[in-house]
Amino acid sequence: MKAEIITIGDELLIGQIINTNQAYIAERLNSAGIYCDRMTTVGDEAVTITDAFAAALERVDIVCVTGGLGPTHDDITKKMVCEFFHTALVMHEGTLAHINALALKRNISMIQTNIDQALVPKNCTVIPNVHGTAPGMLFEQNNKYFFVMPGVPFEMKEMVDSWIIPFLKKKNIGTVIQHLTLKTTGIGESMLAHEIGNVEDVIGSDGTTTLAFLPNPMGTKLRITVKDKTVESAHAKLLKAETVLRSKIEKYIYSEDERDLEDVIGQILNEQSLTLATAESCTGGLIANRITNVSGSSAYFLGGYVVYSNQLKIDELGVPAKLIADHGAVSKEVAEAMAYGARLTAKTDIAMSTTGIAGPTGGTPEKPVGLCWIGYSDAVSSFALKFNFGDNRIRFKERASQAALELLRKKLLKLQ
């Protein structure tokens, strides 16, 4: 069975909001063995919405709609599904009780717009909205399933995970699709393709396996996909493709599936019972932020310094003032001294540092925008490596944080 995702909202069409709902739903459907064939985004406009509903139900068996269920005047999706499925709104007592309970818990008073949220189309199955007030809906017609959800991501996600996916699994309509993703960094897409060589060596030639290259500023993901008859044969093909890939480009791979570098690092630090501190200048706290996005990171991450001013580099990390005067704050010597100082001050086993010119201004011919030194220090050695991460400030920070974490991974695994 194939699915189609329809997201509704003018905010999407004018580009004010990035559509994260599509990807979330697609990923969840996919992991349940249901392939999403197309995604369509339309505005809060009656004719286009109806047109999109009709075209999708024509093409596929499962339609997931999000958006336009809110309490305000610009939300027309509920009205449109009513018309589309020739039904009328009725009060749903369960939803009303839920909205009352939410209001009580959040200590807010019920107003008419809240009560109206409990009105649902007569012939739908209500999908509870644990985190919000707008209920989801399921319409069943000729063995096709039409789901409608609010556009607020965490409300939608809960519905997908707790209700829709279990519902579809119970119907037993998925086929076998398996994916494996290998994340690489430190090598460009073309060179990666070159090192991999003939793709058929990896995926074979029976048409069941595909390999995709997904580049982004942090690195290139390699996604292997197998569509096969049984879980066992799909899994075997996935493993074979992985083995061949690893034999060619192992040293660039830092994780499988969707694990981020901060997760990988965290696990290794935990396993090796090591503690970490960070001393960030140009990355401005991004490395610490990424590390602390991992639940349980307090076990190995003791803390970090964001030393934007030279004075703080001196006062907090003990970087000698003369070193900054002689070499400049963006230098090999200062990067090393920052890492060394952070390790001693925070009393950790390891420390990482960054100092660079994130731009867009502040560069010189000798030290251009993009220049970055990444420092490392442990009980055995302290050193720093030179990089250039380009002239876009946000991308610079992302790339620098990625390179720092990758350097740490390689040191921990004795690959560098």
Next chain:
Amino acid sequence: MKAEIITIGDELLIGQIINTNQAYIAERLNSAGIYCDRMTTVGDEAVTITDAFAAALERVDIVCVTGGLGPTHDDITKKMVCEFFHTALVMHEGTLAHINALALKRNISMIQTNIDQALVPKNCTVIPNVHGTAPGMLFEQNNKYFFVMPGVPFEMKEMVDSWIIPFLKKKNIGTVIQHLTLKTTGIGESMLAHEIGNVEDVIGSDGTTTLAFLPNPMGTKLRITVKDKTVESAHAKLLKAETVLRSKIEKYIYSEDERDLEDVIGQILNEQSLTLATAESCTGGLIANRITNVSGSSAYFLGGYVVYSNQLKIDELGVPAKLIADHGAVSKEVAEAMAYGARLTAKTDIAMSTTGIAGPTGGTPEKPVGLCWIGYSDAVSSFALKFNFGDNRIRFKERASQAALELLRKKLLKLQ
């Protein structure tokens, strides 16, 4: 004239990649007065791609396609446009020279896949790709414009900004669309709608103006849109709607248009010649990271402490050990002492702090997951406020950073 955006790639349909290209292109088209009517995402699959091309050219005058132009085997878009526009690939010398130059600059050797990138359809106009190797293309047919770009966001963005938008402006085909966005925080969507009251008071009743509510965990954006005959009348209506809105909910508005709170804060700190430090526990560096995303932030942001361990809170910020023993690390007293200590240690005018339980584990009945104290300190006073940001770790960090920056904004503007 209306536009449609087609994004191509299996990685989008399986939800592995969030589609940011759509939003970027739509926003740029919109600001040039061209309304995007629909967005469609399809996979790397010949029939569906051709089908999407044909349907879009049927419906609208401008089609923007991204994705599938890369150098690897899974990229079939160039082949598909060739078939669709009945043409063949030829070598484009200008592109080949550009690719050679790029390879030289990046110190990588040319391989056949790089050279093949310079092949383009015979009857297209080449759109230069400044940052990459895959050229963009324009096909003109019956006064319709069909643009094809690579899917790598920063390559695509440069093409849109430097080539496509100027091209469309020269053709003079846009109508007048104006938007104004007011960003609010610290109030829920329903209550905001309630305080605004009758929407017609804001947008009038002539049908030219619309008001949209765009909620997310950081707050709710209010977007006013006017589609009108002249720039002047559209602008006047926008201003009128803004004035009415501000008269009702001024205190929740922290910025207009798309400015983030960290930008707003930065401007105020600059204007008031004040310096800032941060002391973060539960937000783990996110506040410092947001502040340093702003170019020029080194003028007012001296640095930050990410004090995950209790020992660092004591050693770096001078939080009395007894305070932590008596009240716990997550407490009003410790939040205040962290802000106070950071201000003294970093020698800044102001410091902000956070201490809380980001979860998903670590809560107790008295101090549940989600609890967060946000501290503030300046020469006159130090205090802390209590919040609850829920049990999703990433959302918790986002909300806490937003509340801390909003508290700082209010203090700076003497609104709190």
